[in-house]
Amino acid sequence: MWEFYNATGDAHPMHIHEVVFEVVDRQAILVDEDARTVMVEPGSSPTPAEPWESGFKDMVIAYPGQVTRVKMNFAQPGQFVWHCHIVEHEDNEMMRPYRIGPPQPGEPS
Numbered sequence: 001m002w003e004f005y006n007a008t009g010d011a012h013p014m015h016i017h018e019v020v021f022e023v024v025d026r027q028a029i030l031v032d033e034d035a036r037t038v039m040v041e042p043g044s045s046p047t048p049a050e051p052w053e054s055g056f057k058d059m060v061i062a063y064p065g066q067v068t069r070v071k072m073n074f075a076q077p078g079q080f081v082w083h084c085h086i087v088e089h090e091d092n093e094m095m096r097p098y099r100i101g102p103p104q105p106g107e108p109s
Helices: none
Strands: 002-006 012-016 021-032 037-040 059-062 066-072 078-084 095-100
Touching: 002 012, 002 021, 002 059, 012 066, 059 066
Parallel strands: none
Antiparallel strands: 002 066, 012 059, 012 078, 021 037, 021 066, 078 095
16 A cells, blocks of 8 residues: 655646556545644544555546555566656656665676
8 A cells, every 4th residue: 555645735637657546535634834744633533545546557637635545466576667747847856766676686786
C-alpha cells in the first residue's frame, strides 16, 4: 500500500511506472505548516474510491488536503520512477526513483 499525501492546493495526477494498482480510498489530512507536519485528520473516515476508479490503473488523482491510498503487487525487481503528470511539477522534483528488491547487475545504486 502506498499513500500520497497532498498538502498543496493543487490536484496531482500521480503515475507509478512499471506497475498497475488499485485505488483504495482517500482521507482528509491536517497540515501544520509551522511544525512542518502532515497527518490524517483525527476522527475522519476514509472515503472509498470513486466508481470510475475501479479496476487497475497506472495514474490516480491525489486531491488537495487528502491522503490517497493505492495498492499494488510488483512483478519484477528494479529501479523505476513515480511522478506527477504535470510537466512543470516533474521538472521541479515531483519525479522520484523507487527500487523494488536489491540492486540488479548494471543498475545504478
